[in-house]
Amino acid sequence: MWKRGTLSLERKKAMYGILFISPWLLGFILLMVIPFFQSLLFSFHKLSLTSDGYTLENVGFANYHNVFFVDPWFIRSLTEAVSNMALNLPLIIFFSLFTATLLSQKFRGRMFARAIIFLPVVLASGVIAKLDNGNFLAQFIGSATSDLEGNYSGLKSVELRPLLLQAGMSIEVVNYLTGAVDRIYQIISKSGVQILIFLAGLQSISPSLYEAAKIEGATGYEAFWKITFPMISPLLLTNTIYTIIDSFYNNGVTQMIQDTAFTRLDFGISAAMSWVYFVIISAILGVSTYLISKRVFYYD
């Protein structure tokens, strides 16, 4: 075809580009695409391990039937995971935006505060959360409360409830708010990355916008809603997606999928479960992305 010497720089770069991404491409095909379709295949089969491989036996939709109508726990833990996510998502987004706004201001010890707030991202591990379940002693120190994940926090909304109820709020709203206070540790520890993303966004807003607003006589409150919020709205989308993915990364459902495969050795059912799970997550992500991106404001 061409001699090497006659390659234009563009063409050469394109060739090198393919070369540079080839490790990823190979991995993607071998470890992502093939397993992805294999897993779909397994979900319609009964898989049994033999000494020199595995055999597949076609069972049609039996695995899916099992997941939806026979297994007593799967649908329950799935709805629990989804509703937990839906409850925590607005709180996490609100809290991380609030904290990022606080941290973006200049004050003494700013770096120190940032380091502490980012600590849960580094130390958050499922193992620690799991171990914390059996932690009796820590619960005696301070009147600690245990949430679902066994994280204890010394905070409890004792006075808040009657106060809000007497103020005439409806019981659901009060439950939601007090629940949020009781789960504060969980929410804070899940907001580390989101806070940083918002911080990066806040620092990229040009100060001249705020100066102009100040000259026109805008209050700080107005400046936040008219400048900061629209400018940061693309990141609301980023953070929503991140939070959804993060909450589905490790929960009761994923535990179930693993147990089904490796303790009950029902590989087919496990594959079916994971596909149901994947479809649900994709649907949630798709819908939320669509709803938010309609309202996002892009500043050019």
Next chain:
Amino acid sequence: MKVFGVVNATAQAAVHWYNRYNPVEKAKHWLWVITRTVLIFGICFIILYPILTKISIALRDKQDMFDATVVWIPRHFTLENLETVIGYLKYYESVTNTLWLSLGTSILQLISCALAGYGFARLKFWGSQYLFAIVILTIVVPPQTIMVPTYLHYRFFDVFGIYEMFTGNRGVNLLESFWPFFISSAMASGLKNGLYIFIFRQFFRSLPKELEEAAYVDGAGVFKTFARVMLPNSVPAIATVMLFSFIWQWNDSYFVNLFAPNATLLARSLDLLPGVIRPEYVGGVSHTSLYLNTGMLLGILPIFILYLFAQKYFIQGVERTGVVE
């Protein structure tokens, strides 16, 4: 007249004083500073509280457990719990193993993701933007979706059936070794690798084009330019990805349980700890709790120490990779 004059002068003085010192603005400012300090202090306290309790519990003697007057400061300091739990966890062995595993995977991921990131950022070819969209999509797929095939893939490891063709057996069993981790890392499809490729691509795009052009004019090839010019200039991105991949691999228990459930790794030892220190083995619920807290403290300790030294890079790295698109 005179009275008016006095009043007038007083009013003027008052106005002058007000303009100079502006008490309302000052009060607002200080109120805000106090509120902000209280809020930030509270948030930091909530985060540090569990760690502080763990430290307090790990350092106390067993007799302090039943002493109602001991809340935070132990009356009898002891390192006994630490010693016991280090024995239970096979601490040194599991930390060394986890260290090697995390180092190996993070270095391999660094190489493969930097190559891919540079390829996507500067070496455009037909279809590369679609491939990059796929990279972002891979972040969304939960690893559990492909869990069973992945497991079988490494149980009978074989590249396109070559091994079977030569030997007649169904692949090599790579489970219970670090190979699955290393193979997937070398192919940039390990833990959260889509994110690292994204970070590298963003960073390489932010570097000035003149750097490469100068290198090309001086007669360097594409690869040499990448290794000699681009990589030395991308230390922040390298530090960020390195730290993230190291720490996430360290904390990961999902892949460890999938690929190497019997290896002596920290995540695994911590998983087994509650079974070892059941109340009936160690003499009561309180002892179990004592060892459990100590175990958790030991589990987060190495990362905590690393974080003390590297937190600056972490926070700067995340801020500078410009997730702002």
